[in-house]
Amino acid sequence: MSMAGSAPVSPIAVKPPLWLLAELTYACPLQCPYCSNPMEIAKYKNELSTEDWFRVLQQARKMGATQLGFSGGEPLIRRDLEQLIAEARRLGFYTNLITSGVGMDENRVRAFKEAGLDHIQVSFQASTEELNNFIAGTDAFEHKMEMARQVKKQGYPMVLCFVLHRKNEDQIRDILDLAVALEADYVELATTQYYGWAYHNREQLLPTRAQLAHAEMVAKEYQEKMKGRMKIYYVIPDYYETRPKRCMDGWGSVFLTIAPDGTALPCHAARQLPGLEFPNVREKDVAWIWNESPAFGRFRGLDWMKEPCRSCPEKEKDLGGCRCQAYMLTGDAANADPVCDKSPLHHLVTEQVERVQQLAGQKEFEAKPLVFRNMANSKRITENA
């Protein structure tokens, strides 16, 4: 905060964060190869305490944050989740639990309700037991079904999330039928975003153009059919776009992620960006982190942009796209997101897409195993890197 009477340092008016994503732990009983957690999950062991989280919740709420997501990893692993929910509710947050459902039973669903939880989003990996359990790397499908029924029965709004990729994209009709059968209020057909583990497995996950055309048609059909009863969100992967997404609604603009070890991030993938020192809530308060830390100011607004973004008439619309994607694909986080066809490096995306069109379905290409998200793989891969 600036000193009383002094002019603010930055010319950009900093709006308060509206969304707090609390990644409570990187531990998870599932091993989804499309996980957007960092590959280095095994390195971050020093989780915040209950008191640390209480302090973060209070500070963020005071700044005006309204939406709170409990996420991870699998947030159900935290034994203090009920306490965290109760404190968040007391502070006036709208509380979202983003979970696989593994680690919950009927009683815990009820305990969360009593603590004031507003919403539970249960993720599924596929519409059939066999594929679901293969992708999740664990035997969880029947339990997820039961938890989805409990969520509905106990009066929560029900949001089902299906992460789509080449291995399950063709199940889209069965996936939507499953959502209808479970009486979901909202269905998120979440296209895989290529960060963390998903980036590592990108070649095996990227769907084909034909799959996407089919999925879009079916999604539209169900959107029409279920109008007024079930809201279906469907977005195509940005690799197939020619303009980038307005990532996180702008860097340091709406979203604040707190990683399990207390590192504060403008998005859950930002940790990989070089040259930025992300502050930790153990040392700094949320208002300083948001308003004054160099890391949160680094890509805020438009001044950081290089060409072709700087002179682009659409720069305020998409804000240059995703900083992490720019870094992962071009090596410089200040470049235009190469999803944009105005980027001189757009071919880095289209080459990947075309490679998948040509090779998908071929036995040898499809036989390459997925790397599952678990601590052993994290250690193996990141220690050799």
Place this chain on the structure above:
Amino acid sequence: MAVIADLSIPFLAPTFRFQWEEVQNCHVILYPEGMVKLSASAGEILRRCDGQRSVADLIIDLKQQFPDHDLGPDVKKFLEEAHEHGWIRTR
């Protein structure tokens, strides 16, 4: 199709949350991963959807508090919209 009649008793749907936000300086509707900021008049109307009073009573109450405005048709129109969004239900 009009679902809001003079004698309907509107109440907030349990799957939405309606509250005052100090920092935004307005009432808001909260739902899974989303928020709608409400205008001052929308906030005043929803604040009165308490499951006790009818639409007619609610309009009388608003007229008493805001005597310079002819609220009737606007209130019903807003309540129709709120019902369509699923924010309120009626009995």
